[in-house]
Amino acid sequence: MKIFIAGATGRVGTLLTHDLLEDGHEIIAGARHPERVEENDRVTPVKFDLHESVEQMTEAIKGADVTYFTAGSGAKDILQVDAFGAVKLMQAAEKDGIKRFVMLSALFSLEPTKWRTVKGLDGLTDYNIAKFFADNYLIHDTDLDYTILQPTVMTDKPGTGKITVDEGKLGYNPAEDVARTLADILKYQNTSRKVIKMREGDTPIDDALSRV
Numbered sequence: 001m002k003i004f005i006a007g008a009t010g011r012v013g014t015l016l017t018h019d020l021l022e023d024g025h026e027i028i029a030g031a032r033h034p035e036r037v038e039e040n041d042r043v044t045p046v047k048f049d050l051h052e053s054v055e056q057m058t059e060a061i062k063g064a065d066v067t068y069f070t071a072g073s074g075a076k077d078i079l080q081v082d083a084f085g086a087v088k089l090m091q092a093a094e095k096d097g098i099k100r101f102v103m104l105s106a107l108f109s110l111e112p113t114k115w116r117t118v119k120g121l122d123g124l125t126d127y128n129i130a131k132f133f134a135d136n137y138l139i140h141d142t143d144l145d146y147t148i149l150q151p152t153v154m155t156d157k158p159g160t161g162k163i164t165v166d167e168g169k170l171g172y173n174p175a176e177d178v179a180r181t182l183a184d185i186l187k188y189q190n191t192s193r194k195v196i197k198m199r200e201g202d203t204p205i206d207d208a209l210s211r212v
């Protein structure tokens with residue numbers, strides 16, 4: 001398949017690009033600085049900024065079969081990037097008829113009561129509100145065939161290929177496992193219209209996804 005990635009030069013976006021190439025796909029790498037995208041015959045870099053209009057985004061993602069959102073402002077520009085930027089990308093995908101949409105979100109983005117009660121989430125409320133807005137829009141205001149992946153704190157430790165998928169608990173997950181899980185979501189039709197919470201664990205990613 002041909003796959004558009006928003007945030008292709010980020011930590012997860014770069015790992016995801018490698019994983020999807022390994023799985024035989026072609027990539028349209030959406031990046032603010034397309035010259036920073038690693039060269040590969042099956043990767044087409046395109047200039048892509050989440051400040052752009054829906055019309056500009058519609059052009060950037062044209063020809064894709066799947067859209068991934070792995071971008072994020074690192075709390076610097078949450079309204080324009082994490083919230084409204086994500087929504088505009090969903091609208092562009094709908095305009096282009098690209099039904100499959102995979103969103104990299106964050107644990108408990110859809111559960112505001114946890115933002116006060118779970119230790120470690122204090123200080124992230126504005127970010128969580130942005131993700132709440134974007135995830136809710138995806139679920140309730142689009143007709144996209146979505147999967148929302150909600151990892152916990154990402155580390156740069158080597159991936160293990162094993163995860164936990166359950167009701168969610170704050171912890172850690174190597175970014176490599178998050179990227180592999182995002183890529184593998186495409187292999188499992190049962191992940192469609194699901195919100196999946198993940199952290200490090202003992203279950204091979206394939207087994208975990210096949211049972212969600």
Ligand SMILES: NC(=O)c1ccc[n+]([C@@H]2O[C@H](COP(=O)([O-])OP(=O)(O)OC[C@H]3O[C@@H](n4cnc5c(N)ncnc54)[C@H](OP(=O)(O)O)[C@@H]3O)[C@@H](O)[C@H]2O)c1
Nearest residue numbers: 007009010011012032049050071072105106151152153154
């Ligand atoms: N860090 C965690 O522990 C954690 C846990 C759970 C979920 N998450 C989510 O995972 C996301 C990705 O994490 P990461 O570590 O891969 O982040 P990252 O390395 O900071 O990558 C973020 C990407 O977003 C892009 N971006 C920022 N502003 C943009 C804009 N205006 N237009 C287009 N692209 C823009 C960046 O582009 P440039 O390359 O041009 O800078 C970069 O490619 C986070 O943003 C967060 O929402 C993170």
